[in-house]
Amino acid sequence: MNLIVQFRRDLLIAAAALVVLVAIGLGIEHAWPRDFLTAIFAAGLLAMSLNMLIGYTGLVSFGHAAFFALGGYIFGLLLQSQAFTGAMGAASVPLALVAAVVGTGLYAVVIGAICVRLTEIYFAFLTLAFQMFLYSVILSWVDLTGGDQGLMGGIPRPEFLGIDLGDQYHRYVFCAVLFVVCVMIMRIMTESPFGYTLRMIRDNATRAAFLGVNVTRVKLICFVVSSSIAAVGGVILALFTSGAYPEWAFWAQSGEAIFMIMLGGLNVFLGPILGAVALRILNDVVQMYTSHTEIVIGLVIMFVVLGLRRGILDFVKDWWVEKQQARLAAENRNGREG
Amino acid sequence: MIDFDALAACLSTSACLVNQATSGLIIGMLLFLVASGVTLIFGVLHVINFAHGSFYMIGAYFAYTTYVLTGNYFLAALVGAVGAGICGILFERLIISRVYGQNLLMQLLVCYAFILIVDDLVKIIWGAEYLAMGIPAEFRLPPLRFAGGFVPPFYLFLVGIAVFIGVGSVLLVTKTRFGKIVRAAALNAPMVSALGIRVNVYFALLFGFGCALAGVAGALAAPVRSLTPGMGLGILVESFIVTVIGGMGSIPGAFLAAIILGLTRSIGSVGFPLFVDGAMFMIMALVLIFRPTGLLGQGAVR
Numbered sequence: 001m002n003l004i005v006q007f008r009r010d011l012l013i014a015a016a017a018l019v020v021l022v023a024i025g026l027g028i029e030h031a032w033p034r035d036f037l038t039a040i041f042a043a044g045l046l047a048m049s050l051n052m053l054i055g056y057t058g059l060v061s062f063g064h065a066a067f068f069a070l071g072g073y074i075f076g077l078l079l080q081s082q083a084f085t086g087a088m089g090a091a092s093v094p095l096a097l098v099a100a101v102v103g104t105g106l107y108a109v110v111i112g113a114i115c116v117r118l119t120e121i122y123f124a125f126l127t128l129a130f131q132m133f134l135y136s137v138i139l140s141w142v143d144l145t146g147g148d149q150g151l152m153g154g155i156p157r158p159e160f161l162g163i164d165l166g167d168q169y170h171r172y173v174f175c176a177v178l179f180v181v182c183v184m185i186m187r188i189m190t191e192s193p194f195g196y197t198l199r200m201i202r203d204n205a206t207r208a209a210f211l212g213v214n215v216t217r218v219k220l221i222c223f224v225v226s227s228s229i230a231a232v233g234g235v236i237l238a239l240f241t242s243g244a245y246p247e248w249a250f251w252a253q254s255g256e257a258i259f260m261i262m263l264g265g266l267n268v269f270l271g272p273i274l275g276a277v278a279l280r281i282l283n284d285v286v287q288m289y290t291s292h293t294e295i296v297i298g299l300v301i302m303f304v305v306l307g308l309r310r311g312i313l314d315f316v317k318d319w320w321v322e323k324q325q326a327r328l329a330a331e332n333r334n335g336r337e338g
Numbered sequence: 339m340i341d342f343d344a345l346a347a348c349l350s351t352s353a354c355l356v357n358q359a360t361s362g363l364i365i366g367m368l369l370f371l372v373a374s375g376v377t378l379i380f381g382v383l384h385v386i387n388f389a390h391g392s393f394y395m396i397g398a399y400f401a402y403t404t405y406v407l408t409g410n411y412f413l414a415a416l417v418g419a420v421g422a423g424i425c426g427i428l429f430e431r432l433i434i435s436r437v438y439g440q441n442l443l444m445q446l447l448v449c450y451a452f453i454l455i456v457d458d459l460v461k462i463i464w465g466a467e468y469l470a471m472g473i474p475a476e477f478r479l480p481p482l483r484f485a486g487g488f489v490p491p492f493y494l495f496l497v498g499i500a501v502f503i504g505v506g507s508v509l510l511v512t513k514t515r516f517g518k519i520v521r522a523a524a525l526n527a528p529m530v531s532a533l534g535i536r537v538n539v540y541f542a543l544l545f546g547f548g549c550a551l552a553g554v555a556g557a558l559a560a561p562v563r564s565l566t567p568g569m570g571l572g573i574l575v576e577s578f579i580v581t582v583i584g585g586m587g588s589i590p591g592a593f594l595a596a597i598i599l600g601l602t603r604s605i606g607s608v609g610f611p612l613f614v615d616g617a618m619f620m621i622m623a624l625v626l627i628f629r630p631t632g633l634l635g636q637g638a639v640r
Contacts, residue, residue: 060442062388114623118630120442121386122586125578126626128388129619132575136615251571255450262447294458301451305444306436 003188010187018180025172034172038240040276041179042068045233046253047260047272048186049226054258055266056190057222058202059116062124062254063131064230066111067104069249070134071231072238075100076151077144079158090160100235101228108227109220116219128251135249150245155238165239175236182229187269189225198222259301265313274313345609356487358604364493364562366600367500371555373577373584373592374507375548381587382524382544385434388449390552390577391570392456397422397553398560398569399464402471405560411474415499415557422553427546434545435538453570460567469565477561496558503554507547508589520544579618583625585635594633 004011025034046068053059078084078096085092115126138145146152157165165171189195197218200208209215238244247253256279264275279297286296304311310318348354372394379387401418405411429452437444477492511517523530523537531537555573563569580599584591599618606614625632 054443060446062446114626118626121380122582124442124446125386125388126582129575129578129622132571133615133619140612140615252450252454255446255454258443258450259447262443266443292458292462294454298451298454298458301447301454302433305447305451306433309444 007184007188007191010184010191014180014184014187018176021176021180022173025176026169031168034168035240036280038172038175038236040273040280041175042233042237042240043257043260043276043280044273045179045182045236046230047257047264047276048183049229049233050254050257051261051266051272052186052190052198052222052226052229054261055271056195056202057198057219058120059219059223060120060124061127062251062258063127063129064227064257065251065253066127066131066134066249067108067227067230068234068237068253069138069244069246070107071100071104071228071234072244072248073138073145073151073234074103074231075235076155076238076244079155080151080153085156085158090158092158093160093163093165097232097235101231104231104234105224105228108224112220112223112227116223117216128254131249131251131254135246135251138246138249145244145246148246151238151243154242157239171239175239178232178236182232183273186229190269194218194221259304261311262301263304263311265311265315265317268311268313268317271311271313275311278312342609345605348605348608353487354608356484356489358608359601360487360489360493362601362604363597364496364600365603366596366598367497368555368559369573369576369580369599370504370593370596371500371558372552372573373580373596374504374589375551376577377581377584377587377589377592378507378511378551379545379548380581382520383438383541384524385438385445387434387545387548388446388574389429389452389456390549391572391574392453393422393426393549393552393570394556394559394573395460395565395567395570396425396456397550397556398563398565399460399556400553401557401560402464402469402565405471405474409475411476411561414474414560415554418557418560419550419554422556423546423550426549426553427542429549430542430545435541457567457570464565464567466567471560471565473561492561496562499554499558503551504589504593507551510547511589516540516543576618579622581632582622583632585632588632588634591632591634 021037025037028034046065050061050064053061053064075096078099079092084096088095111127111130115123115130118126139147141147157171159165163170163174165174190198197208197213200211201213201215201218205215208218234244234248237248260275260279261272262275263278264273265271282297282300283293286293290296308315348358372390375393376387376390379385379390397418400421401411401414404417405414408414433448433452434445437448473490473492477490477495479491481488481490482494483489509517511521519530519535520540523535523540527537576599580592580595583598584593584595598621602617602621603614606617610617
C-alpha cells in the first residue's frame with residue numbers, strides 16, 4: 001500500500017505508457033511498429049538491467065547478455081519439451097517464464113558469488129569469460145541446444161487464461177506488459193533506500209561498509225535481480241523470434257548493450273531505452289547503405305565515447321538543469337530589484 | 339562425460355603422452371605470449387586491453403600475407419610482430435591514451451569499437467572465409483621421434499621462440515634502462531616526466547611491445563591454426579583466464595598458468611572433449627576462491 005502511495009506518480013506514468021504502447025500495437029494494422037517495439041522491449045530490458053549494475057552500482061559487466069540468452073534458452077527448451085507442456089497443460093507458458101527467471105537468477109547467484117567481490121577490472125573480464133563459457137556450452141551441446149543453428153522448429157505456446165501467444169496482437173500486448181512491469185520493478189528498486197545504497201557503493205564502497213552495509217551481499221542481490229530481468233528480455237525475444245540463437249550469448253551482444261547505455265545517457269533512468277531505440281534505428285539505416293555495418297557502428301562508438309563523452313539524455317538533462325538554474329538566477333535578480 | 343578408458347590408455351602409452359604433451363605445450367606457449375602482453379600492459383598502464391586479441395589476429399594475417407608473397411616464414415613472423423606492434427602504438431596514441439584514468443566503461447567501449455572495426459576490415463581485405471597457411475617450407479622436415487611419439491620440428495621452433503621471448507621480456511622489464519623508466523613511470527608518471535623523460539613515448543612503446551607479443555603469437559599460430567576474422571576473441575578470453583590463474587602482472591605466473599591450461603586442453607581433448615572449456619573455468623574458479631591473487635601474483639584483486 002505504502003509503495004503505491006510513494007510511487008503513485010511513476011505508476012501513473014507506467015500505466016499511461018502501457019496504454020500508449022498497446023494503442024500503437026493494436027491501432028496500427030501494419031506489423032512493423034509491433035515488431036520494432038517488441039525488439040526494443042527485449043533490447044531495452046537487457047540494457048536497463050545492465051544499467052542497474054553499471055550506472056547505479058558501478059559494476060561494469062561485460063557479460064550481461066549471458067543471462068539474456070539463458071532466459072531465452074530455458075524458456076524455449078521447456079516449451080519445446082513435450083513432457084513439460086504435457087504435464088503443465090495450460091499453465092506451461094507462465095511456468096516456463098517463471099522457470100526462466102528463477103533459473104537464470106540461480107545461475108547468476110553462482111557467477112555473482114565468484115565475481116562481485118573482485119576489483120572492477122577483474123569483474124569486467126570474468127563476466128566476459130563466463131559469458132563466453134556459456135556461449136561455448138551452447139555451441140557444443142548440440143543435442144540439447146541445436147548448436148550454432150539455435151533452437152529450431154519454433155516454440156509451442158499453449159493458450160493460457162484466454163491469451164494465445166501465437167496471435168501477434170496477444171503476443172505484443174503480453175510482451176508490452178512484461179516490459180512495463182519489469183521497468184517498474186527497476187524503478188522501485190533504484191528509487192528505494194536499496195537503490196540509494198547501490199549508489200553509495202558505487203561512489204564509495206569503503207564508506208558504505210563502515211556504515212554497516214554488507215557490500216558484497218547488496219552487490220550480489222543487485223547482480224541477481226538484474227540478471228533475472230535480463231532473462232525476461234531473453235524470453236521476450238524468444239517469443240518474438242520463436243526460437244533462441246547462440247549469438248544472444250555472444251560477447252558482441254553485451255558490447256552492444258553497454259553502448260546502448262552510453263548512447264542513451266548514463267545517468268538517466270530511461271536512458272538505456274532511448275539508446276536501444278537509437279542503436280536499432282542506426283543499425284537499420286546503416287544496413288540500407290552498406291553490408292559493413294560493424295565498421296560504421298565502431299566509428300560511431302568511437303565518436304560518442306571520445307568526442308561527445310556523454311549520452312543523448314545526459315545532454316538533455318544538463319541543458320534542463322542549466323535552464324532551471326538560469327531561471328532561478330533571473331528570479332533572484334528580479335526579486336532583489338522588486 | 340569423462341572417458342576414463344581413453345584417458346588411461348593415453349596416459350599409459352608414452353607415444354600418446356608425448357603427442358599430447360607437445361600439443362599442450364604449443365597451445366600453452368601461444369597463450370603465454372598473448373597473456374604476457376595483457377599482463378605487461380596492465381602492470382604499467384593499469385588498463386586492460388580488451389582489444390588484445392585483435393593484435394593476435396593482425397599478427398596472424400600479416401604473417402600469412404608476407405608468407406604468401408615472399409615464401410619466407412622468418413620474415414613473415416617478423417612482419418607479423420612488427421606490424422602488430424605498430425598498430426598497437428597507433429591504437430595507444432590515438433585511442434586508448436584518451437581514456438587513461440577514465441572509468442572502465444569508456445575503456446571497454448573503445449576496445450569494443452576497435453574490435454568491431456578491425457574484424458570488419460579483415461573481412462574486407464582478406465575475406466570472411468577460413469584461411470590456412472600450412473606448415474612453412476622451412477619446416478617441412480621429417481618429424482623427430484621421441485619416446486615413441488612424433489614431434490614436428492615447427493613445434494620445437496615455436497616453443498623455443500616463445501620461451502626466448504618470455505625470458506627476453508622479463509629481462510627487458512627488470513634489467514634494462516627502458517624497463518626501469520617504464521616501471522618508475524608506472525609508480526609516479528609526473529615525477530619521471532619532471533626528470534625530462536617523455537613518459538608518453540615510453541607508455542606507447544610499452545603498449546606496442548605488448549601488442550607485438552600478441553602479434554608474434556598470431557604469426558606463430560598461423561601455420562597451425564586456421565585464420566578467420568574474430569579469431570582473436572577466443573584467445574583473449576583464454577589469456578584472461580591465464581592472467582587470473584597466474585596472477586595479474588606476473589610474467590612467470592602467466593608462463594606457469596599457460597602451461598597448465600595448455601595441458602588441460604590437450605589431455606582433456608582425449609579424456610573429456612566436451613568438458614574442456616568447463617575444466618578450464620573450474621580451475622580458474624578454484625584459484626579465485628582459494629588463492630584470489632593468482633598462483634604467483636601479489637596484487638590485490640578484491
